[in-house]
Amino acid sequence: MRWFWIDRFTEFESGKYAKAVKNVSLAEEHLHDHFPGFAIMPGSLMIEGMAQTGGILLGELNQFKHIVILAKVPKVTFHSWAVPGDSIIYTATLTNVGEEGGSTEITAHVGDRLVAEAEIMFVHLDQKDPQFGAIDQKNFVFSMNLLGILDVGQAGDGSEPAGE
Amino acid sequence: MSRDEIIEKVKETLVDALGVDDDEVTEAATLVDDLGAESIDFLDIVFRLEKNFSIKIPRGELFPENLTADASLVADGQVTKDGIAALRQKMPHADVDAFAEDPRVENIQGMFTVTMIVNFIENKLNAG
Known part of the structure; x- marks a missing residue:
């Protein structure tokens, strides 16, 4: 499995907000266990999708100079669920940015239905930081691999995401 | 803004940032021992104070x-x-x-x- 929990950015306004889509598919192995006979997108992976949307929004603001780490999820509420065939739209808004990191508010919608909303805080980490080695790379919101979403994740006609 | 108003807003900020109850946030409460703050919470608190009071807090000034x-x-x-x-x-x-x-x-x-x-x-x- 590849750790991509968003498929494409559909809107991206630097330093302000980003919208990304995640298409839920029965081809995803875990949906057959979560739950047998009742496949729903796990909430934890929705948080990952939200974090990738918000983390890239924050990272892009500094031209990806810093590694962005998910530091804290002060609040998350699940209002309903998403099932195979749904397109989850994550909308991340930057609420605060400082040199140490940034905060975001993120919603997940399927159509007009609010599925989840969260606040997610990120911190910046630099490779020269003495604590760098102590942090598991799994905590990184994005690697250069994931950033490919910004390049290839465009509409089939090659158009740029809106808002840029 | 009066000191009482500031106290009230600071309390609300800490309730949101630390997930504690209103009545735990006394004025004498310490952030780490009494309210359970961890290092990452300090940045969260700074961000929320900036937003709630419309101010800028340079790094290291408050904490x-x-x-x-x-x-x-x-x-x-x-x-x-x-x-x-x-x-x-x-x-x-x-x-x-x-x-x-x-x-x-x-x-x-x-x-x-x-x-x-x-x-x-x-x-x-x-x-x-």
């Missing part, structure tokens, strides 16, 4: 970092006289007098109280 990194300011696990003077200068919003009575390094975080944040915000708003 100075590496207070004891300078070896000359610490001796035998205690903050020295010079160290206390440095604390007074860096943290005019904290109750350094109370700390000076038992200046062990591990007591530094005891200065980080709800009142300290209120003092800081009050100074900031008056200066602005």
Whole structure:
């Protein structure tokens, strides 16, 4: 499995907000266990999708100079669920940015239905930081691999995401 | 904004940032021991204060970092006289007098109280 929990950015306004889509598919192995006979997108992976949307929004603001780490999820509420065939739209808004990191508010919608909303805080980490080695790379919101979403994740006609 | 209004808003901020109950956030409560704050929460608190009070808080101003990194300011696990003077200068919003009575390094975080944040915000708003 590849750790991509968003498929494409559909809107991206630097330093302000980003919208990304995640298409839920029965081809995803875990949906057959979560739950047998009742496949729903796990909430934890929705948080990952939200974090990738918000983390890239924050990272892009500094031209990806810093590694962005998910530091804290002060609040998350699940209002309903998403099932195979749904397109989850994550909308991340930057609420605060400082040199140490940034905060975001993120919603997940399927159509007009609010599925989840969260606040997610990120911190910046630099490779020269003495604590760098102590942090598991799994905590990184994005690697250069994931950033490919910004390049290839465009509409089939090659158009740029809106808002840029 | 009156001090009471500041206190109320600081309390709301801490309830949101730390997931604690209203009544736990007394003015004397310490952030780490009483309210369970961890290092990452300090940045969250700063972000929320900036938003709620429409102010900018430069890094290290409210919660100075590496207070004891300078070896000359610490001796035998205690903050020295010079160290206390440095604390007074860096943290005019904290109750350094109370700390000076038992200046062990591990007591530094005891200065980080709800009142300290209120003092800081009050100074900031008056200066602005």
